[in-house]
Amino acid sequence: MGSLLPKLPLDRWIDALVDVMKDSLEGLFDLISAIIGNSVAGLSTGLTALPPWGFIILVTLIAWKISTRSIALFTFAGLFLIDNLGYWQNTMFTLALVLTSALISIILGVPIGILCGKSDKAQNVVTPILDFMQTMPAFVYLIPAVTFFSLGAVPGVIASVIFAMPPTIRLTNLGIRQVPKDLIEAADSFGSTGGQKLIKVQLPMAKPTIMAGINQSIMLSLSMVVIASMIGAKGLGADVYRAVTQLKIGEGFEAGLAIVILAIMLDRLTQHIGKKKESRGRI
Amino acid sequence: MSKIKVEAVTKIFGRQPEKAVELLRQGWSKQKIVEETGMTVGVNQVSFEVQTGEIFVIMGLSGSGKSTLVRLLNRLIEPTSGRILIDGEDIVKMNAEQLRNVRRKKMSMVFQRFALFPHRTVLENVEYGLEVQGVDKQVRREKAKEALALVGLKGWENSYPDQLSGGMQQRVGLARALANDPDVLLMDEAFSALDPLIRKDMQDELLELQETMKKTIIFITHDLDEALKLGDRIALMKDGAIQQIGTPEEILTNPANEYVERFVVDVDMSKVLTAERVMKRAETITLDKGPRVAMQLMRERGVSNLFVVDKKKSLLGVLTVDAVKKAHSEEVSLESVMETEIPTVEPDRILHEMFDLVAFSQFPVAVVGENRRLLGVVVKGAVLSSLAGKTEADFHRQMRVAEGQAREGQPDDRAAAQQGEVTQNG
Incomplete structure (x- = not known):
């Protein structure tokens, strides 16, 4: 086959594209880098502003308030264990990383999801891009991310966002499309504008589904922390990475356990944010 | 001027709707268009056309296009061609903002599956229409x-x-539609999802509300009984086309x-026929006559009761054979033996509601109009x-022609001529 057609120089095209982008979009990359870098730093400073026990009590109380007692209990015990094992600082940094990428996923993903939900054309364009983002191995875009944003937390966040944003977009889209047709007709028949229909009917109805998408985005961005650590992002991922490369099985387990605790905590809490409010109105 | 006027409105679902419209004009059938x-x-x-204050029922089986038709009226579905005034x-020519204004102020819709917003309270549901208009919160709360x-x-x-419950939910749906105070109510199978008993209550209540509201209502249903009960006029649809438009009686007696x-x-x-429609002429007498005349009349007419009226034809009471005989033998006035406690109904009462009255009354039931004016008896x-239904009606239609010829020149007997023979038969 190769003799019929010369190989497409796809690799060289991509290299050239990356070079051009690096030169021409440098200002933009610097800006993005500054925003992400500052928000990660700010968040991790904020999270460590309270002493560990203060933070533990605060989060436990929040968990108690918005979810069940057993989740609050788990939160308390889990965070206590993390602090006891000596991973507090890195856990907070990882949390800052995850929250930043989750936030970006929501800020970008929800509007894109709404657009897809309202327009078939947008959906047709966006869906293959999402497939690409979710299935392209992360290492492939880690390298250009480093080229554009240099080493550290920023390319880690970018990689997390690429991997973690699709569920938010997909489920927002799904949620908007799943609003029963007769409710849309009702909203239209009373003369709602597109915006009124969105805010008063579609978004409230789609909220549980959107929340499930956001929950997935948070979990996926947490799963990226180890990979992000390979390009210099600090935190629990770096602990795991170092332990693995130095064959320190016990240490690796500890850091891994801290990630699991963080994951379960974030999962249960975000799952309850949408639901609890929903059911509270009913008697 | 009629409130709503629909002119040659067509809706085609497919790739080249204009072409299909052209084919329809050339007389192609729905079936042929789908095949080709x-x-x-x-x-x-x-x-x-629908007049102001009228309940216009569009009825047909599923797939007849009735639900599509009602959605064309407020352009939830865009018509392919035609005018809707x-x-x-013309709604069809309006831009988005004009259309929104019509939907906000003039037309509201009630849905088959209620279509209430589950995340809003009942009150918030009802005020939705006013809320999107930007009505002040206090005012819209009051109206809701x-x-x-x-x-x-x-x-x-x-x-x-x-x-x-389902019935209550649909009341909310109705309240939501009424809160805007629209001229026109579009009701798409509004009661079809309800239990039969609740449905009947809702129908009665709608009619009651309509007495005071005088809205123009377009009511979609697949239930003929419902159509006959609610409709001032009914349009019967099949395959997207109207088969007949008429009053319930026209549709039944003259398909x-x-x-x-079928x-x-x-x-x-x-459930359709009214007292007026089935009553026969009452045999009457005035009180200035004596018992002898009364007995004579009864013999002549072959009846066992005479209805007593005054000069203005107002009903006073009824005389039985026994009462007249008694008056005759005891030489007292007719007035003293007259029975005054007698059942009466209004002319527009439907037969269905008169069963008990008719069954347990020892006299014919008198149909009275204003000032107790005696119109006839059932x-x-x-x-x-x-109850024997249409086949009997067909038979009697022929009878009526014969009777009508026999009774020419007696316009007052019209009602009796129409249904009198039914009585003799039964």
Whole structure:
């Protein structure tokens, strides 16, 4: 086959594209880098502003308030264990990383999801891009991310966002499309504008589904922390990475356990944010 | 001027709707168009007018295009061709903002599956229409509460729709539609999802509300009984086209084609026919006559009761054979033996509601108009034969022609001529 057609120089095209982008979009990359870098730093400073026990009590109380007692209990015990094992600082940094990428996923993903939900054309364009983002191995875009944003937390966040944003977009889209047709007709028949229909009917109805998408985005961005650590992002991922490369099985387990605790905590809490409010109105 | 005027409105679902419209104009059938072009004719060149304050029922089986048609009226579905005039303005030509204004101010819709917003309270549901208009919160709360009181849901303002029964949910749907105070109500199978008993209550209540509201109502249904009960006029649809438009009675007694005839063959006539329609002429007497005259009259007419009226034909009472005999033998006045406690009904009472009255009364039931003016009487036989339905009616239509010829020159006897023979038969 190769003799019929010369190989497409796809690799060289991509290299050239990356070079051009690096030169021409440098200002933009610097800006993005500054925003992400500052928000990660700010968040991790904020999270460590309270002493560990203060933070533990605060989060436990929040968990108690918005979810069940057993989740609050788990939160308390889990965070206590993390602090006891000596991973507090890195856990907070990882949390800052995850929250930043989750936030970006929501800020970008929800509007894109709404657009897809309202327009078939947008959906047709966006869906293959999402497939690409979710299935392209992360290492492939880690390298250009480093080229554009240099080493550290920023390319880690970018990689997390690429991997973690699709569920938010997909489920927002799904949620908007799943609003029963007769409710849309009702909203239209009373003369709602597109915006009124969105805010008063579609978004409230789609909220549980959107929340499930956001929950997935948070979990996926947490799963990226180890990979992000390979390009210099600090935190629990770096602990795991170092332990693995130095064959320190016990240490690796500890850091891994801290990630699991963080994951379960974030999962249960975000799952309850949408639901609890929903059911509270009913008697 | 009519409130709504629909002119040759067509809806085609498919790739080249204009082409299908052209084919329809050339007389192609819905079936042929679907086979040759793959396009579906939803609504086929429908025209009708609805007057202000009228309940216009569009009825047909599923797939007849009735739900599509009602959605064309407020453009939830865009018509392919035709004109839809509301107060003389063509909805089809309106831009988005004009259309929104019509939907906000002039037309509201009630849905089959209620379509209440589950995340909003009952009150918030009802005020939705006013909310999107930007009406002040205080004002719209007031209006929404009024609308809720109107449908009998006072006190349920802060409940959520899923806490209400089906009937109550549809009351909320109705209140939501009424809160805007629209001229036109579009009701798409509004009561079809309800239990039969609740449905009947809702129908009665709608009619009651309509007495005071005088809205123009377009009511979609697949239930012929419902159509006959609610409709001032009914349009019967099949395959997207209207088969016949007429009053319930016109549709029943004079079906335009075989389809309509098949449709109405099982109708319970007692729910359509009114007292006025089945009454026969009353044999009357005035009080200045004596017992002798009364007995003479009874013999002549072959009846066992005479209705006593005054000069203005107001009903005073009834005389039985025994009473007249008694008056004769004891030489007392007719007035003293006259029975005054007698059952009466209004002329527009439907037969169905008169069964008990007719069955247990020892006299014919008197039909009285204003000031107790005696219009006629309903006897047991008339009720029975009305239940026999259309086949009997056909038979009597022929009888009527013969009778009409025999009674020419007696215009007052029109009602009796129409139904008198039914009585004799029963």
